[in-house]
Amino acid sequence: MSSKVIYRRCLPGGPWQRLLPGIIVLHNTTPTTREQLLGALVYAGPKSMVTGAAACRQYGLRVPAVFPARDVHLLIPQQHKATSTEFLTVERTWRLPAPHLREGIPLAPLVRAVTDAARRMRTEEPVGELLVEALQRGRCSPGAINAELDRGTKRGTALPRRLLAEWLDLRSVAEARAKELSRRLAIPPSHWNPEVHDAAGTYIGRPDGWWDDVALAWEIDSVDFHFSRDGYARTLRRNSRYAAAGISVVPTLPSRLRDDPGGVLAELEAAYRAAAARPRPPVFLPRQAA
DSSP: OOHHHHHHHTSTTSSOEEEETTEEESSSSOOOHHHHHHHHHHHHOTTOEEEHHHHHHHTTOOOOTTSOTTOEEEEEETTOOOOOBTTEEEEEESOOOOOEEETTEEEOOHHHHHHHHHTTOOOHHHHHHHHHHHHHTSOOOHHHHHHHHHHSOOTTOHHHHHHHHHHTTSSOHHHHHHHHHHTTSSSOOSEESOOEEOTTOOEEEOOSEEETTTTEEEEEOGGGTOOOHHHHHHHHHHHHHHHHHTOEEEEEOHHHHHHOHHHHHHHHHHHHHHHHHSOOOSOBOGGGOO
């Protein structure tokens, strides 16, 4: 088909449209995300793969709105000559990973996609949200993300490195959200991750948040992170020990910290009032044993 025919059919009001240089979509409606990805991959050539926010979306992560929804970020071998254009960012690299195929679309491994997206942003909140998604829903570990940041270019890595460093001492990223949310309480937890013992000195549990004056425990339930039967059984045994010791417990799913923070705060305030109205059970933290 001659270039003149293609040109005429891609004119405004024509039946086709130009997606990228040399890439034509054979309809005139808005291209789908899949069409954009496939068109970008054809344009960039063999061994190209999707990375960054576009790949994160394909993995099922919720990507903050500040990452443009229609933009595509590709990795290509260093020796290839394709260049960025239109909605497409092309990045040449010597560290081309083995792709993961999803519905026929080659994606960079999730840890690489997350770090490629994070290092292109300069604002803390969206980078933090994306990292939380990767850690919670993508099952990436902070160590794996840090290792990927170490392997790649150092440009744009200061912000994700700092955020990860702040989270490494927490048992889960959900606790980071819980700690931030607790600042809105009239009386925030007095301790985080303390060991709680009964009057005989027997270990009871290690709640995420603890109000020592009323013996109230806040547990960020692990069900959003761990789906094994053993993990569920451990949670039941822990809650049974709390109940036997007379400790009041507020269990919270990690997803509710994000989706229903107001409801979580209301539950904590009510639980604190109820715990304060009953006699405090004889439980203590180890350093209070003396």
